[in-house]
Amino acid sequence: MATITINKDNFCHNLNQIALKTGSIDKVAIVLKDNAYGHGLEIMAQLASELGIQHAVVKNRDEADVIRGLFRTVLILGGQAVPDETCSYAINTLDDIEKAQKGARVELKVDTGMHRNGIAIDELDRALERIADRELVLFGLMTHFRSSDELGSEFFWQKKQFESVKTKVKAAGFTGFRMHSHNSAAILRSNYFEEDLVRVGIGAYGYNELPESFDKAELKPVLSLYAGKIATKRLKKGDRVGYGGDFEVPCDMQVSTYDLGYGDGWCRGDSSQPYLTAEGLPVLGRVSMDFVSIASHKEVLCIMNDAQSAAKQFGTISYEITTALSPLITRSVV
């Protein structure tokens, strides 16, 4: 069986690195959306809670219901806002305000330049008016940066936009709401922090996606992926392995199949540019739905222990590698 291990010490280390930036663990909200970036929603929620994290961010109500007992607040990024003692709801459009139920706690997301979700700055007055009319609780004010992981001035421009939004909301008479804008890259590049919360995902899982030119906090990958051996073959020079026979055996060798494939969310990649496992072994030929072939006879192989290096090999980002991993793979804490 392919398995995933979650390294508790590394997770703790990463959270501490982030808490050093925020000044306090109380200001760290762990982003657990999409099965905790593929790490396992329940496991990561449990660990985060044990390590003193009091706030979580999830994608929808279903995720929130699994973990709500472990946190003081849970921000749900989408869906109809309903009154709840623990959960608050991001408001992405003016329409979300109209659909919300009286008494719901909402966190108004303002589009300060990313142009994905959130109300436009010129809709702010209208949004605040409707939040008051509909008797919703303004629990938070938030934005999301489009370029926090890039050099250049855009990040600062968006920050400034958000500052003016904060001023306007306060001037409209709202008080007691929390303010947050930073994701992992934003907090990792910042040297001072004065908001109420950071929303960290990828950084907590051990990846710093900032370019080398930034002064980098050392983070440690939390997830490792293992595959178990199914069968071993003795192959002769000229034999070919897997679908299409893409890999031709260069000399007599032992090749084993291991129980991991694209059906488990592992990237199929391109057999002409073989993926190298954590131990430096190339995957031979095409990745099948449930199997890969590797020249080894070990019972268990570590396929990946650093999603960033895997992502480089596949031409993607660490987020996609871990998030794709099937929730059906057994996960355990080490």
Ligand SMILES: *Cc1c(COP(=O)(O)O)cnc(C)c1O
């Ligand atoms: C996913 C997400 C985050 C976390 O981003 P990371 O880059 O993983 O730290 C923060 N805020 C919002 C709104 C998100 O959707």
